Amino acid sequence: MPDLNPSPDWPGSADFSGRLRPALLNWFDAHARELPWRLVDGGGQRDPYRVWVSEILLQQTQVARGRVYFEHLTEQFPDVRALAAAPLEAVLKAWEGCGYYARARNLHKAAKIMAATGMPDTYAGWLALPGVGPYTAAAISSLAYGEARAVNDGNVRRVLSRLFAEVQPDERWVQARADALLDSQRPGDWNEALMDLGAMICTPRTPHCPACPLASSCAALKSGDPAAYPAAKKRSPVKVVQAVALLIGDAQTAYLEQRVGALLGGLYGLPTEIKEGQAGEGALDRLLTRLEAHSPRLLGSVSHSMTHRQITLEVYAAESALPGEAVGKRPLSRLDHKALALLGGQDRLL
DNA sequence: AAAACGGGGTC
DNA sequence: GACCCAGTTTT
Secondary structure, X not given: OOOOOOOOOXXXXXXHHHHHHHHHHHHHHHHOOOOHHHOOOOOOOOOHHHHHHHHHHOOOOOHHHHHHHHHHHHHHOOOHHHHHHOOHHHHXXXXXXXXXXXXXXXXXXXXXXXXXXXXXXXXXXXXXXXXXXXXXXXXXXXXXXXXXXXOOOHHHHHXXXXXXXXXXXXXXXXXXXXXHHOOOOOHHHHHHHHHHHHHHOOOOOOOOHHHOOOHHHOHHHHHOOHHHOOOOOOOOOOEXXXXXXXXXXXXXXXXXXXXXXXXXXXXXXXXXXXOOOOOOOHHHHHHXXXXXXXXXXXXXXXXXXXXXXXXXXXXXXXXXXXXXXXXXXXXXXXXXXXXXXXXXXXXXXX
């Protein structure tokens, strides 16, 4: 049979979408993950505040981990008013160990804006808040307000890349496909269905294709190697950093500085200087001068890996008139917890 | 368009 | 060790 006309069921056609949507939504209705931010009130509505907090937490953070912080944050700050009224430091303390601390700083900043001007109820309104980008605005507006906005996250990217066998999908391609596929009757459910599918079935390494409700439509599965989609993204090289830190006091009571800038900004830590050049001899001297300290003795060395840094920190004890403070009350990075642990103090976050 | 931004899970 | 995670902001 000559097939001169394009199939009425080509990927992207109305027929294709019409088959896909019920298949995925039916699967979702039966298998959706039960997550604390998915709870609804008597009217079947979600609390936008809890949806927002969860979405910020889940940026580049796995659900299992985000869940722990979500419980902690929403218990301590049950609504926008409570979050806005809290000191930033209290929010950072609740965020301690979760990483990407700009999220906590922006969460607090946005809470203050909302406490003053009210909470948005549209995609555009949410997008205007700090820390809320296209993904998060689409998620909140669809999940909490029923607005027809398609999310584009790592799950959606992977699922669509496989569904259409697009090895290197760019962001515009993913968003266009997600927009075209979105179920406008149940946009929030559709978005979560796609993400649940990506998290539970269409996983990065070894997708569970036999259990996938979209298997019969999946071009990557037809190709024989669905795990090959999408191609891995390029990674920037890890920077190797050597630094020196000074401990004035002990593991429980020490002199701390608040970090400024993008990296760990807002967190507290031991005074630190980066070693420059080959010898790196000046770092300790700069530290001693700056803190009016003397009699340094090496306590030891700790190393710490972050996504884009490999840090080795030499920790010295020294004497100074500067006051110590209770370390446990301040938000600290993992690196500083490791440095303090050199003294053998009980450090429960480790 | 690319880099910066944490920390942990997973294979 | 490589890759990934319900991304956003800055360069």
